[in-house]
Amino acid sequence: MAYKLVATWSAPKSEDQEEFEKYYIETHVPVAATVPGLKGLVLTRTGDAGPEGEDPAFYRVAELVFDSREDLVRAAASPEWDAMRADAGQVIEKYGVELAMGFGSQQEWPLG
DSSP: OOEEEEEEEOOOOGGGHHHHHHHIIIIIHHHHTTSTTOOEEEEEEOOSOOTTSOOOSOSEEEEEEESSHHHHHHHHTSHHHHHHHHHHHHHHHHHOOOEEEEEEEOOOOOOO
16 A cells, blocks of 8 residues: 655746746656655646636645655655755745645555
8 A cells, every 4th residue: 555745836927937837847846756665646736727716725735655654764864865855945935935745655446
């Protein structure tokens, strides 16, 4: 069973959106991708209204996938993790966005 860190980002100001996207994809994500023990990195960008016309609750989601909680804990002690956190702080400071995180086991439910 996989273990995940799920990070949600608030939206940057509309005038900063293009610059934010460029920095996020070209700088922040490559830094995150170096974290040891990382088995998957899934990125989602919202933008459209939901099926009932509601605004999205967040702008971007990043799912960092590990084999176990222990692998995540080991990763969090690495210099690569420190670099990712430092860069996230720069993103927050530069673009005025907020970052929220959650951690937990992934469970897949059978369909049908």
